[in-house]
Amino acid sequence: MSRKGKIELMSPAGNWESLRAAIDAGADSVYFGVEQLNMRARASINFTLEDLKEIGEFCNSKNIRTYLTLNTIIYDHDLSVVKTLVNAAKENGITAIIASDQAVIAYARSQNMEIHISTQLNVTNIETVKFYSLFADVIVLSRELSLSQVKKITEAIEKEQIKGPSGNLIEIELFGHGALCMAVSGKCYLSLHSNNSSANRGACVQNCRRTYTVIDNETGNELLIDNEYIMSPKDLCTINFLDQVADAGIKVLKIEGRGRAPEYVKTVTQCYREAIDAIHEGTYTPEKVNEWMARLETVYNRGFWSGYYLGQKLGEWHNASGSKATQKKVYIAKGVHYYPKTQIAEFEVEAQKIKKGDKILISGPTTGLIEKELKELFINGVPGEEAIKGDRITFKIEERIRTSDKLYKIIPNPDLQ
Numbered sequence: 001m002s003r004k005g006k007i008e009l010m011s012p013a014g015n016w017e018s019l020r021a022a023i024d025a026g027a028d029s030v031y032f033g034v035e036q037l038n039m040r041a042r043a044s045i046n047f048t049l050e051d052l053k054e055i056g057e058f059c060n061s062k063n064i065r066t067y068l069t070l071n072t073i074i075y076d077h078d079l080s081v082v083k084t085l086v087n088a089a090k091e092n093g094i095t096a097i098i099a100s101d102q103a104v105i106a107y108a109r110s111q112n113m114e115i116h117i118s119t120q121l122n123v124t125n126i127e128t129v130k131f132y133s134l135f136a137d138v139i140v141l142s143r144e145l146s147l148s149q150v151k152k153i154t155e156a157i158e159k160e161q162i163k164g165p166s167g168n169l170i171e172i173e174l175f176g177h178g179a180l181c182m183a184v185s186g187k188c189y190l191s192l193h194s195n196n197s198s199a200n201r202g203a204c205v206q207n208c209r210r211t212y213t214v215i216d217n218e219t220g221n222e223l224l225i226d227n228e229y230i231m232s233p234k235d236l237c238t239i240n241f242l243d244q245v246a247d248a249g250i251k252v253l254k255i256e257g258r259g260r261a262p263e264y265v266k267t268v269t270q271c272y273r274e275a276i277d278a279i280h281e282g283t284y285t286p287e288k289v290n291e292w293m294a295r296l297e298t299v300y301n302r303g304f305w306s307g308y309y310l311g312q313k314l315g316e317w318h319n320a321s322g323s324k325a326t327q328k329k330v331y332i333a334k335g336v337h338y339y340p341k342t343q344i345a346e347f348e349v350e351a352q353k354i355k356k357g358d359k360i361l362i363s364g365p366t367t368g369l370i371e372k373e374l375k376e377l378f379i380n381g382v383p384g385e386e387a388i389k390g391d392r393i394t395f396k397i398e399e400r401i402r403t404s405d406k407l408y409k410i411i412p413n414p415d416l417q
Helices: 016-024 051-061 076-091 102-110 126-132 147-160 190-195 239-247 262-281 286-296
Strands: 008-012 029-032 065-070 096-099 114-117 138-140 171-178 235-237 252-255 327-339 344-349 359-364 368-373 392-396 406-412
Touching: 008 016, 008 065, 008 262, 016 029, 016 051, 016 262, 016 359, 016 368, 051 065, 051 076, 065 076, 076 102, 096 102, 102 114, 126 147, 147 171, 147 239, 171 239, 171 262, 239 262, 239 286, 252 262, 262 286, 262 359, 262 368, 327 359
Parallel strands: 008 029, 008 252, 029 065, 065 096, 096 114, 114 138, 138 171, 171 252
Antiparallel strands: 171 235, 327 344, 327 406, 344 392, 359 368, 359 406
C-alpha cells in the first residue's frame, strides 16, 4: 500500500547492485525477474531461484515491498516452472507477483499470493478493472491512456468502492519514467518475426532501435525520412508534470529500467523520491523540476517526452543511436582491500588514468553504488596527482568496499561534445 498517503515509488532491480542502489535512493518497492518468464529475461542479468531467500530477508528487514515479475506469455511446458517460482516467492516472503497470463494469475491466487496485473494486459477501462479486481489488488494501466482517462478510472474505483481480494480498494499503477516500446503496452512481434526471438517471452533484440531504409519495390525509389529512428520512441519522463500524475489518483509510480546500470537506477529513483516528497509537502516548484531534469539527463536516456499522458496522439521518436546522457562512466580499477580502522579503500588500476579531483563511481553486488569526488589520492603508498594502469591507489571512504567492486570515472559524454 502507499507510504503515508504518498505515491509508492517502485524501482527496477536487474541485479544486486541495482537493488541496493534503488533502496539507498529511497524506493518504497523493487521489482525483479528470476531467470526466465519475465519481460527482461534477455536484457538484464536477473536473479536465480536461490536468490529469493536473501532478497526476501534483505528487503523485508528494510520494509521494502518486493514484486516478482512473471509477466511473459506462458506455454504448457512452462507451467511447472510457474508453480516452482510462485511457491518459492511465497515461501521467501516476496510481496506480490506481477502477472499477465491467466495461468500465472490463477495459480498465484490459489496460493494466496498478492497479484499485480501487468501492463501487458492493456487495461483501459473501468469494467476491465472490475473484472481483474476478482484476482488482483494492483492494476497497471495501459501506457497509452491520458491522465484524464486515468483519473476517471481512479474516481470510479473510489465511487463504486471496487476492492481486490485483500479487501482494500484497487490501487492503480502507472509507468513514470524509462524506455517506451513502439508496440501497444509492450506487446510486439517484430523481434520474433525477424530473429525468432520473442519480445513477449522477454527475449527482444530491440531491432526497432536501429536505422532503416524504406524503398518502393516497384520503382526502386528510396523514401526520404527526416527521422531515421522511426520506430524508437524517446524515453518517458513525467517528473515535470508529476503533480498532474498524482492528481490523477494513482497509488504506485513505476520506474522502468531492469536492463540499465545501477547509477541510472540510483539517480532516477533519487529524483522521483524527491519529487514525490515535494508534492506531498507542497514544495514542488519549476526550479526543482529544472534541477531534477538536469540530473536525469546525466544517466542513460534516449531523450525525454511525456508519453500519451497529456493527450498527445503521436509518439516522439529518438533521432540518434544510443544514449543522450550528458555523462558516461569509464572503467578504471578493481577492488583490492578495505582497511576498516582507517576507512581506507585500495584499488588496482586496470585501464585509463585517474587523478585527484575526478568524480568516481564504485559498484558491487554487496556494496551497491557509491559516488564521490576524489579529494585526496595516494598512488603506490604516496600522495599523488594522477595514477595510470598498474598503479595501486588508496583513498579514504566511509563505506566498505570489496574485491568484487569496480571503480569507474565519470566524464562528460564525448558523443555530445
